[in-house]
Amino acid sequence: MRESATPAFPIADFHCDVLWKLLKHDELLFDDQSESLIDVTPGRLQASQALLQTFAVYVSPRMTSQAAIWKSIDLFYEHVLKHPRMHHIRTAADLDYATRHDRTGALLSLEGVDGLQGDFTMLRLLFHLGVRAVGLTWNHANWAADGVMEPRQGGLTVRGGQFVDECERLGILLDVSHLTERGFWELADRVKRPFIASHSNAKALCSHARNLTDDQLKALIAIDGRIGITYVPYFVTEDGNATITDVLRHIEHVAALGGAEHLMLGSDFDGIEQYVQSLRHPADVPKLVDAMLRTFPEKVVTDITSGNAIRFLKEHLPAQ
Numbered sequence: 001m002r003e004s005a006t007p008a009f010p011i012a013d014f015h016c017d018v019l020w021k022l023l024k025h026d027e028l029l030f031d032d033q034s035e036s037l038i039d040v041t042p043g044r045l046q047a048s049q050a051l052l053q054t055f056a057v058y059v060s061p062r063m064t065s066q067a068a069i070w071k072s073i074d075l076f077y078e079h080v081l082k083h084p085r086m087h088h089i090r091t092a093a094d095l096d097y098a099t100r101h102d103r104t105g106a107l108l109s110l111e112g113v114d115g116l117q118g119d120f121t122m123l124r125l126l127f128h129l130g131v132r133a134v135g136l137t138w139n140h141a142n143w144a145a146d147g148v149m150e151p152r153q154g155g156l157t158v159r160g161g162q163f164v165d166e167c168e169r170l171g172i173l174l175d176v177s178h179l180t181e182r183g184f185w186e187l188a189d190r191v192k193r194p195f196i197a198s199h200s201n202a203k204a205l206c207s208h209a210r211n212l213t214d215d216q217l218k219a220l221i222a223i224d225g226r227i228g229i230t231y232v233p234y235f236v237t238e239d240g241n242a243t244i245t246d247v248l249r250h251i252e253h254v255a256a257l258g259g260a261e262h263l264m265l266g267s268d269f270d271g272i273e274q275y276v277q278s279l280r281h282p283a284d285v286p287k288l289v290d291a292m293l294r295t296f297p298e299k300v301v302t303d304i305t306s307g308n309a310i311r312f313l314k315e316h317l318p319a320q
């Protein structure tokens, strides 16, 4: 628990992979009392005053069947939403309800559309089940687009472009965190609404393929999109030996580009095996908040920890 007497800074986190862990290991529970196998637990969310946690449906490239997606969503309903502290966020009104009742909002996202195989009916069914953010790819190519690790570095396919249009029509947020740079610009040219990078850092500070160039960051800022700073250590420093101060540098960099109102957090907890020092799970995030308070005014820190993310969702989720 925190020792400093800083005011409350609730947290909104736009990416974690706990559903993937639950999918891989049948015996695991979201409410893991030992807190040894899962990073994002209800207790730690409460300790970090979590307003919002996004739960990604990630399906390994080896599991291309739709069944793994349905199973992940079933885990979200059976494990996450059954916990009395969690509240499913499908609409802007749900966010108000969660805040009023001191619950943590749980948003469902899809990381990689491989398993959909171009099936827009399935996308619409996922929307009905509550999926509100979609990244076209994980690191590799699929029917919709190329991911950042695909050697040919292509952009969107024709079907992928149509899929983007359908996401916008439904009111599903688009997430470019794993997309190639070419895909990023093609998507930017195509969309009518702002999009997000839920868990990526600044390439100017750490030249990993998963990070964003200053031009990409400026484009996200210009369209009033959002950038979720992530705690994946090798996206923070090139040797992967990273401290909370190193994470803060990425936040400062994006803020210096004019992004103080566009920054948010995207931990990638439960999707990583190495960690930033002292940033091991949600209950450690107040340490990052304390570091931010040494650099930024309280209002800016509140915006970064949750205000920017919540404002974006209130504007872009279906009203009710």
Ligand SMILES: [Zn+2]
Binding pocket: 111, 177, 178, 199, 271
């Ligand atoms: Zn990811």
